[in-house]
Amino acid sequence: xNNFEFQNPVKVLFGKGQIxxxxxxxxxxxxxxxxxxxGSIKKNGIYKQVMSALNAFTVFExxxxxxxxxxxxxxxxxxxxxxxxxxxxxxxxxxxVIDGTKFLSGAAxxxxxxxxxxxxxGIPTLKGMPFGTVLxxxxxxxxxxSGAVITKADTKEKRVMGGKGLFPVFSVLDPLVVKSIPTxxxxxxxxxxxxxxLEQYLTSTHPAKLQDRFSEGILQTLIEVGPExxxxxxxxxxxxxFMWSCTMALNGLIQKGVPTDWATHMIGHELTALHGxxxxxxxxxxxxxxxxxxxxxxxxxxxxxxxxxxxxxxTDNQKLxxxxxxxxxxFYHLMGMKTKLSENADNFENTSQIIFERFAERxxxxxxxxxxxxxxxxxxxxEMAY
Amino acid sequence: xNNFEFQNPVKVLFGKGQIxxxxxxxxxxxxxxxxxxxGSIKKNGIYKQVMSALNAFTVFExxxxxxxxxxxxxxxxxxxxxxxxxxxxxxxxxxxVIDGTKFLSGAAxxxxxxxxxxxxxGIPTLKGMPFGTVLxxxxxxxxxxSGAVITKADTKEKRVMGGKGLFPVFSVLDPLVVKSIPTxxxxxxxxxxxxxxLEQYLTSTHPAKLQDRFSEGILQTLIEVGPExxxxxxxxxxxxxFMWSCTMALNGLIQKGVPTDWATHMIGHELTALHGxxxxxxxxxxxxxxxxxxxxxxxxxxxxxxxxxxxxxxTDNQKLxxxxxxxxxxFYHLMGMKTKLSENADNFENTSQIIFERFAERxxxxxxxxxxxxxxxxxxxxEMAY
Numbered sequence: 001x002n003n004f005e006f007q008n009p010v011k012v013l014f015g016k017g018q019i020x021x022x023x024x025x026x027x028x029x030x031x032x033x034x035x036x037x038x039g040s041i042k043k044n045g046i047y048k049q050v051m052s053a054l055n056a057f058t059v060f061e062x063x064x065x066x067x068x069x070x071x072x073x074x075x076x077x078x079x080x081x082x083x084x085x086x087x088x089x090x091x092x093x094x095x096x097v098i099d100g101t102k103f104l105s106g107a108a109x110x111x112x113x114x115x116x117x118x119x120x121x122g123i124p125t126l127k128g129m130p131f132g133t134v135l136x137x138x139x140x141x142x143x144x145x146s147g148a149v150i151t152k153a154d155t156k157e158k159r160v161m162g163g164k165g166l167f168p169v170f171s172v173l174d175p176l177v178v179k180s181i182p183t184x185x186x187x188x189x190x191x192x193x194x195x196x197x198l199e200q201y202l203t204s205t206h207p208a209k210l211q212d213r214f215s216e217g218i219l220q221t222l223i224e225v226g227p228e229x230x231x232x233x234x235x236x237x238x239x240x241x242f243m244w245s246c247t248m249a250l251n252g253l254i255q256k257g258v259p260t261d262w263a264t265h266m267i268g269h270e271l272t273a274l275h276g277x278x279x280x281x282x283x284x285x286x287x288x289x290x291x292x293x294x295x296x297x298x299x300x301x302x303x304x305x306x307x308x309x310x311x312x313x314x315t316d317n318q319k320l321x322x323x324x325x326x327x328x329x330x331f332y333h334l335m336g337m338k339t340k341l342s343e344n345a346d347n348f349e350n351t352s353q354i355i356f357e358r359f360a361e362r363x364x365x366x367x368x369x370x371x372x373x374x375x376x377x378x379x380x381x382x383e384m385a386y
Numbered sequence: 387x388n389n390f391e392f393q394n395p396v397k398v399l400f401g402k403g404q405i406x407x408x409x410x411x412x413x414x415x416x417x418x419x420x421x422x423x424x425g426s427i428k429k430n431g432i433y434k435q436v437m438s439a440l441n442a443f444t445v446f447e448x449x450x451x452x453x454x455x456x457x458x459x460x461x462x463x464x465x466x467x468x469x470x471x472x473x474x475x476x477x478x479x480x481x482x483v484i485d486g487t488k489f490l491s492g493a494a495x496x497x498x499x500x501x502x503x504x505x506x507x508g509i510p511t512l513k514g515m516p517f518g519t520v521l522x523x524x525x526x527x528x529x530x531x532s533g534a535v536i537t538k539a540d541t542k543e544k545r546v547m548g549g550k551g552l553f554p555v556f557s558v559l560d561p562l563v564v565k566s567i568p569t570x571x572x573x574x575x576x577x578x579x580x581x582x583x584l585e586q587y588l589t590s591t592h593p594a595k596l597q598d599r600f601s602e603g604i605l606q607t608l609i610e611v612g613p614e615x616x617x618x619x620x621x622x623x624x625x626x627x628f629m630w631s632c633t634m635a636l637n638g639l640i641q642k643g644v645p646t647d648w649a650t651h652m653i654g655h656e657l658t659a660l661h662g663x664x665x666x667x668x669x670x671x672x673x674x675x676x677x678x679x680x681x682x683x684x685x686x687x688x689x690x691x692x693x694x695x696x697x698x699x700x701t702d703n704q705k706l707x708x709x710x711x712x713x714x715x716x717f718y719h720l721m722g723m724k725t726k727l728s729e730n731a732d733n734f735e736n737t738s739q740i741i742f743e744r745f746a747e748r749x750x751x752x753x754x755x756x757x758x759x760x761x762x763x764x765x766x767x768x769e770m771a772y
Contacts, residue, residue: 003401015389217599
């Protein structure tokens with residue numbers, strides 16, 4: 001097991017009716033900026049619940065943060081933070097709104113010239129403006145971690161940021177929000193969480209047995225509840241299991257002490273930036289091809305995954321691994337994913353070449369748990385996905 | 387799934403050589419009181435490593451905290467904290483030293499007359515004196531939770547305390563310590579952690595699927611590494627899995643959103659108080675009899691446990707549950723436990739009656755996840771264990 005540090009200070013308020021408790025978690029007399037997305041929270045009643053819970057505070061709001069939170073849009077909120085002397089941020093939304101809020105938390109305390117530097121120069125945020133979240137879309141785990149992904153539209157870039165200052169002070173996880181999520185977003189949420197686990201699990205084998213068991217437990221739960229929650233999103237118990245699985249998939253716990261991959265994400269981000277494909281769907285396109293490309297490194301773990309998660313039997317690891325891969329693709333299809341790039345984008349023929357060039361330009365030569373994925377391999381994987 | 391709040395701010399420093407990093411986690415100019423037990427840390431080199439890491443601080447020490455940390459002994463350290471103006475505590479030991487340090491953390495900030503009131507009146511510690519831990523004996527999970535159990539020798543009492551002020555600021559988990567732990571303590575550690583999980587898992591069934599999977603993962607890991615670590619305590623990877631499993635068994639995560647039992651512990655504590663039996667061994671004596679006594683309530687969960695953890699097959703839940711119980715007892719025996727009270731104590735005949743009276747006196751009428759265990763049931767369970 002690798003040495004590790006683990007600390008996750010987020011206070012999770014989980015369950016029905018928890019939104020009304022947020023006032024207890026925000027410092028008195030705070031000037032709160034509520035951030036949200038396209039306005040679905042005004043239709044499903046969450047906006048009203050949040051505003052009612054905040055009635056003792058001076059509240060401002062900034063809506064319209066798009067999926068793949070966009071730098072230009074966020075800079076509008078950044079201006080507002082300064083003009084209105086905001087001192088507490090509240091994200092009400094899914095991963096995009098929460099990630100956008102993390103950017104603002106970091107930008108508000110950034111001493112450099114241009115907040116975009118945080119992303120291009122990889123500057124960690126050690127102390128950000130405090131913020132809470134009310135999660136409306138289980139998927140990314142952003143509500144209980146300290147990372148964010150930000151998009152710049154004009155240059156078609158997706159960049160990551162992080163740092164221990166970017167943990168939410170609190171996060172409300174009320175499974176009642178799930179019933180008003182559209183099918184496509186539910187599908188995306190399940191697959192996003194599933195691939196988060198695979199990035200931290202489907203590597204070369206290693207001696208950290210408990211972390212493997214936890215990862216397998218999340219995968220098994222998602223396999224069990226994923227197809228059901230899509231059919232019956234108002235089932236509270238399914239929603240609760242779905243929601244908690246998404247959070248646990250990326251709150252830092254299962255990655256401690258083990259090698260991690262993340263190359264599927266790095267390639268997938270490019271597909272979103274270039275073609276606007278939903279994040280989760282890029283993972284379903286790239287992942288299986290990446291595992292196939294790295295089959296030799298991952299074969300034994302794929303076999304373990306096949307046996308423990310999919311209940312496969314046998315002793316031939318190669319066969320088990322192949323079968324596990326097929327089970328995975330079938331699960332993605334069952335969850336409404338189309339796993340070929342050609343099914344998700346027009347004019348995709350240059351994609352592999354562009355990704356090759358971007359990887360080369362950034363010096364991304366050693367991605368994956370064995371540092372075996374560079375520009376050439378990324379290009380090959382993308383072409384396998386055509 | 388039940389509503390829950392979850393927050394665990396402990397910073398875990400896991401792995402080889404982490405002791406030397408503790409100085410970074412303690413505020414500058416602290417006056418540190420190092421607390422330890424019977425002195426084994428002076429033989430195995432840990433004392434030296436800790437003192438060397440603390441050389442920039444003003445350091446005092448207080449050794450001799452016994453297993454089942456004793457109020458009278460702790461009050462000696464309490465006096466020292468006041469006389470020496472201590473402002474940071476460092477527990478170097480197992481669960482007993484850490485629990486004792488938690489008591490001191492709470493006592494140091496307690497505004498009442500007598501710190502023993504914290505335990506008799508169940509007063510939560512919301513802000514204690516800050517403390518860190520260097521774990522030398524994986525077992526109790528105390529290094530990553532906010533609870534403690536304290537013993538009073540003159541009245542033969544074991545009492546619990548807790549509160550969000552009792553989380554360690556940091557805990558060092560260095561698996562290298564495992565190699566110098568005596569066999570009996572290793573056996574106890576495995577069983578203690580195992581029963582911690584069962585208290586939070588082996589209840590009536592409930593809809594929280596992910597929590598069940600995590601619990602099953604810890605149990606499977608302990609079953610896998612437990613017998614091996616006893617044979618080969620200097621195997622680092624076994625030690626690391628054992629250590630992390632013990633911590634995860636009782637850091638609050640797996641109990642969130644689910645019913646919990648804890649009656650095995652409440653009865654077991656009395657066996658330690660009355661007969662001085664090792665804590666883990668009391669759990670191995672009581673647990674299986676309690677599950678048998680509560681068979682109707684727990685049968686379906688026992689069957690699930692049998693299938694998922696022990697790999698049993700079949701569809702008859704009663705048979706599966708019985709077989710799972712037998713597997714559990716066999717595992718306890720394999721781990722060196724003697725599961726009858728008569729094998730662990732002389733003059734035990736009055737035990738059930740004394741426990742009946744103590745339970746009655748304290749009004750413990752509704753223990754267990756279904757509130758079905760009171761004085762009469764505790765008496766019956768203890769007699770089943772004779």
